[in-house]
Amino acid sequence: MIRRTLEIIFANQIKYDMNKIKNLADLRELKDKLQSKTKLRDKSEAPEGLIHVKVAMATCCIASGSRETMNYIVDELDKRNIEAVVTQTGCMGYCYAEPTVEVALPGKEPLVFGYVDARKANEIIEKYIKSGILVEGIIPVNYKKIEQ
Amino acid sequence: MKDISYHILDIVQNSLHAGAEQIIVDVAEETKNGTLGLKIKDNGLGMTSDELKVATDPFYTTSVTKKVGLGLPLLKQNAELTGGTFHIKSVKNHGTVVFAEFISTNIDMIPMGDMALTFKTLIAMNPEKDITYRHKRDGQEFILDTAEIRRELGDIPLNTHEVLDYITNLIQGSLKALSK
Numbered sequence: 001m002i003r004r005t006l007e008i009i010f011a012n013q014i015k016y017d018m019n020k021i022k023n024l025a026d027l028r029e030l031k032d033k034l035q036s037k038t039k040l041r042d043k044s045e046a047p048e049g050l051i052h053v054k055v056a057m058a059t060c061c062i063a064s065g066s067r068e069t070m071n072y073i074v075d076e077l078d079k080r081n082i083e084a085v086v087t088q089t090g091c092m093g094y095c096y097a098e099p100t101v102e103v104a105l106p107g108k109e110p111l112v113f114g115y116v117d118a119r120k121a122n123e124i125i126e127k128y129i130k131s132g133i134l135v136e137g138i139i140p141v142n143y144k145k146i147e148q
Numbered sequence: 149m150k151d152i153s154y155h156i157l158d159i160v161q162n163s164l165h166a167g168a169e170q171i172i173v174d175v176a177e178e179t180k181n182g183t184l185g186l187k188i189k190d191n192g193l194g195m196t197s198d199e200l201k202v203a204t205d206p207f208y209t210t211s212v213t214k215k216v217g218l219g220l221p222l223l224k225q226n227a228e229l230t231g232g233t234f235h236i237k238s239v240k241n242h243g244t245v246v247f248a249e250f251i252s253t254n255i256d257m258i259p260m261g262d263m264a265l266t267f268k269t270l271i272a273m274n275p276e277k278d279i280t281y282r283h284k285r286d287g288q289e290f291i292l293d294t295a296e297i298r299r300e301l302g303d304i305p306l307n308t309h310e311v312l313d314y315i316t317n318l319i320q321g322s323l324k325a326l327s328k
Contacts, residue, residue: 012287015325016288016289016290019290019322019325023318024300026318027297027300027301027314030301030311031300031301031304033310034301034310034311057157058158058161058211058214058219059158059217059219059222062149062157062158063149063150067154068265070269070273071265071268071269074272074309074312078309086272088161088164088273090165090211091211092213093213093214095214
């Protein structure tokens with residue numbers, strides 16, 4: 001019985017190692033493909049010149065679908081060739097309107113959008129990010145007034 | 149949360165807010181015992197014993213924008229509802245480990261969820277962090293190590309679209325292989 005257990009462990013280890021080798025080979029192939037591709041893209045854009053998108057990712061946000069929203073935004077921006085920095089942020093305090101997304105176009109004040117599902121995210125990308133057209137569902141952020 | 153993958157995404161946010169640079173997520177499934185062990189370890193700011201005492205209090209939070217902190221208490225509740233256990237170990241300025249054990253045969257067990265999507269999300273937003281994901285099912289396991297991937301890829305950032313696709317497929321494929 002010990003021999004049988006050892007055989008299984010050994011077989012599993014070989015299977016794991018073979019998978020690892022295959023994964024490593026795939027990764028190296030990917031690297032070669034990407035290196036020739038990134039040479040053509042100019043990555044010298046300074047952070048201030050880029051569009052910044054922040055998706056709230058706290059507990060209530062995740063429970064409301066922010067993971068799906070964030071991935072939709074990342075995938076769509078890539079598909080439409082729009083360069084932007086997409087990151088997570090903690091709770092912005094708009095838990096009643098989750099998922100929430102903050103978009104900061106270069107040179108403009110950041111805007112926070114609420115109830116951002118895939119459909120809304122699409123609208124934000126098409127209208128606001130691409131053309132600067134304001135979209136419904138903007139959450140007024142009043143922190144400046146409070147400070148005054 | 150609806151499933152384990154959402155809980156992982158949620159707790160790792162805690163690690164990131166605590167400034168962790170290294171995060172290890174361990175999932176261990178034992179079909180014989182009917183258990184699922186989840187361990188999330190980080191090298192962030194950690195907690196003092198006082199902070200540790202209130203960490204699972206839903207009305208305790210380090211957030212300034214709200215008065216509740218639901219991540220840990222919700223995970224604790226879900227684990228305990230299945231008859232499992234939950235505890236946290238933490239050392240200030242060293243890091244924190246969150247342990248949750250679920251009894252997977254219990255009627256209240258939550259599904260695994262989309263692990264690939266959770267890790268794709270974490271890596272897309274934090275390409276510089278060292279995130280390790282280890283998934284064990286009975287005798288077999290697979291390991292995703294972003295530090296190792298970063299070493300292989302050199303200058304290419306982990307949040308490049310093709311790399312994220314590679315990682316997603318890697319996790320999905322590896323999890324499927326574990327079932328065999």
